[in-house]
Amino acid sequence: MQSVLLDKVLRLINPLLHSQGYALVLGRFIGGQNRPTLQLLVEHADGALVTLDECAAISRSCSMMLEVENAIEGAYVLEVSSPGIDRPLVKPLDFAKFTGETAKVEMRDLVILQNAAPRKRFKGTILAADEEGVTLDQDGEKVTLPFDSIREANLSRAEKLLAPKQMSKSGGKKPPPSKSGQKAGVSAV
Numbered sequence: 001m002q003s004v005l006l007d008k009v010l011r012l013i014n015p016l017l018h019s020q021g022y023a024l025v026l027g028r029f030i031g032g033q034n035r036p037t038l039q040l041l042v043e044h045a046d047g048a049l050v051t052l053d054e055c056a057a058i059s060r061s062c063s064m065m066l067e068v069e070n071a072i073e074g075a076y077v078l079e080v081s082s083p084g085i086d087r088p089l090v091k092p093l094d095f096a097k098f099t100g101e102t103a104k105v106e107m108r109d110l111v112i113l114q115n116a117a118p119r120k121r122f123k124g125t126i127l128a129a130d131e132e133g134v135t136l137d138q139d140g141e142k143v144t145l146p147f148d149s150i151r152e153a154n155l156s157r158a159e160k161l162l163a164p165k166q167m168s169k170s171g172g173k174k175p176p177p178s179k180s181g182q183k184a185g186v187s188a189v
Contacts, residue, residue, distance in 0.1 A: 095129030
């Protein structure tokens with residue numbers, strides 16, 4: 001039921017977003033039947049992230065469209081946001097666009113590997129992607145994963161972006177614990 005409703009809603013929203021210079025990364029219903037949340041992850045058509053103000057404007061225009069078309073019966077919540085730095089990878093084109101970046105991929109079923117135990121979760125550099133699947137370099141081994149078996153996939157940028165900053169602040173060491181009653185980095189007068 002939600003799949004049919006989601007298809008209907010996305011057929012309405014996609015042209016609206018496109019006309020405003022945006023692209024839908026992912027649209028889905030989350031939550032229960034009583035008051036579901038329609039979650040839209042949106043970016044600029046060129047792949048740039050959207051701002052909070054742009055999310056608010058997109059939310060208003062999508063909400064008006066859905067109301068005018070009476071697309072969703074009953075109460076629902078509309079949530080519009082940027083896909084963020086760990087952007088979902090949904091379509092083959094997404095994987096191809098981010099070749100060279102690190103991705104986390106979770107499969108529906110176990111994948112049999114030549115030199116390792118079967119597994120469902122993979123993390124590696126995207127080497128190639130086509131309509132059939134994506135090839136990752138995981139710890140020096142090329143692994144090809146079929147698209148129709150991927151449950152969920154995201155870029156894996158947060159760890160890379162945060163780790164150097166945390167290490168540089170402390171010189172590669174854990175920061176010393178703060179003295180009681182004194183905030184770290186602030187000296188008492």
